[in-house]
Amino acid sequence: MKFNYSKHVPNTDNDATGAILAAAADPKVISLAGGLPAAELFPVEDFRASANRVFDEHGAQALQYGGAAGLPALREEIIRNFLKPRQVEGAVENIAVTTGSEQAIEQIAKMFINDGDTVLVEAPTYLCTVDAFKSFGAKIVTVAMDDDGMKMDALEEALKAHPEAKLIYTIPTFQNPTGRTMPVERREQFVKLADKYGVPVLEDDPYGAIRYSGKAVPPLKHFDKTGNVIYMSSFSKILAPGFRLGFVVADEGFIKTFTIMKQIADLHSDNFSQYLVADYLAHNDVDAHIAKISKLYQHRFELMQSLIESEFPAGVKHSNPEGGMFIWCQIPGDIDTQALFDACIKQGVAFVPGDPFYAGESESGTMRLNFSNVDDDTIREGMKRLGAAITKFLNK
């Protein structure tokens, strides 16, 4: 059966990312391509205790339909555990729970984007956001970055050229794919520029809590005095992604409209998992748990970084993330990254080529390496193979 799909459906069978992940999934291949958190740190036994308490204390109620904006007890825990420590103001009415932050991205895309509308994103940026924006017909305009994230002169230029833009999407902290973080001064400037041009900001902050070095920087939302910043984060990287729980923090009026749209999308997020995570947060020290994650990721990052220096050919540049899950590398010269990827797969190691992260023109020789979900031996062997493959490729 050949269906006549709408233009929301991508009209290509060319799933480049799917092909990369499929190649990386070969058991003979060491994958540094993933974006998964370290499963060995998921607090399985604490979750078991929480699940049993939820069955004891709430029983059938936790299994019944719930409200579209999310369980009030979970929203209270979000304020106490995530907003207050990050200096983000917000009451229960400013929060909506989402089915992972992916749902927040898709629903906000739906809420803002008519076919042909412009949105601004970092170059490079998170793949799935670009897919979500494109599914509503967005024209994607990219804004250049440097080591400190989105460049403010480039942003202002883009805003001048596209004052009609509907959204600016940014991951200002430990960005995916680059690991870069925007400093305080630039954040203040960002919020002011967005206000000046009247373009709302969608701030995606799934990694911000996982900082292992440097000084904490408040989210853009902290500097927002007008309600122009829509902030979103997720439990996927700090607790576990399987529950698909994220949240949006914004003006009460926005949250009301968002909730209407969320209701159309899936009525509400998993009620049992919301009870479970609310119970976990009420009974455990989540900061101590996040400190454990950060310590492990720091170790893995430092190991991977030292191996870039010892195993990779000279001249390879890389980002120096102070948190999160990714290092971004750039190999000098005019590199066909897909050919490099194929050469590496032959050597039994995978990364994600940089190209798919660029909604516009890509930068040559870029690659994303993940360190959160690989143990020391795997990092050592993977980086050795990668170094050898890159050296061979460059000397070809």
Place this chain on the structure above:
Amino acid sequence: MKFNYSKHVPNTDNDATGAILAAAADPKVISLAGGLPAAELFPVEDFRASANRVFDEHGAQALQYGGAAGLPALREEIIRNFLKPRQVEGAVENIAVTTGSEQAIEQIAKMFINDGDTVLVEAPTYLCTVDAFKSFGAKIVTVAMDDDGMKMDALEEALKAHPEAKLIYTIPTFQNPTGRTMPVERREQFVKLADKYGVPVLEDDPYGAIRYSGKAVPPLKHFDKTGNVIYMSSFSKILAPGFRLGFVVADEGFIKTFTIMKQIADLHSDNFSQYLVADYLAHNDVDAHIAKISKLYQHRFELMQSLIESEFPAGVKHSNPEGGMFIWCQIPGDIDTQALFDACIKQGVAFVPGDPFYAGESESGTMRLNFSNVDDDTIREGMKRLGAAITKFLNK
């Protein structure tokens, strides 16, 4: 902050349904307005056993990211427990797990509907589907029903008038809001007509398993030889709605495209809940559980039906559902149902007025009564109040 939303956002603050539900939520009001399953039958202790087994057997894996199409073990259980008994053919590749069937509706709307496209629905039909269709700019064309569901002459007329229609949406079994069921012959005719005009059918079957009288009728999907029928159902009414787990059954090619769109929507549905429900289905007799639900609903339906006859004024017509959760009543004469609703609220009883279920012109004096989530005493007192309020209203 006033945002410039897209046309996907309804441009009205007039939330009629919200107002109805708010009035019905008053603790002094007996609500026959809901659409909730009976929480006292949720198998809480069986779910607790399953949750503990999932922590034992799968641990962190059940909390990690999963595949967008859903847990293969759950899809196997769907085939064994739901498709085979309903004579619907399908392999794992024909199934995608969804975040409640609401997500299936929204994503399928997105996949088929461009702004201005026509879709056909029953008059009356499920409210939230109409909201989802409208959010993508659909022009809704309604097809008349009789006691046996959508009328085939009316469907053919609509298809002739709108051969460009993108979808026909139907709830053929224990329909919401009417409780009506389409007989076998009409189902065969329906599938043939849809094939003839080349318009895909979205068959929504959340209630079909809960039959307490009459003879089982296979879903439309059973009669589908061309792959033109997209079938969807849910665990919400037979296990528990809190997990937000539903599923779509269709051609493998459709499921592949659906999975790409689902990935953009929320990456995948709650992995832990998928493991939990798969474990429940592997360790429990779900048919025996559904038989318990059906027995309780039969009792409540028969009680409510007998009270329509004893408490309501003569001439009130009502549907005679053989399963599901709703009775549909029609009060004779030219009735302002909203005024009747207001009068009933004053008497301390709520129903859902029929009007919002009609995407087109509504039928006068219609109302939906729910019997699944109210105990005997509440049904007795609620129906007494309702009968008195209707009688008073008619004699005014």
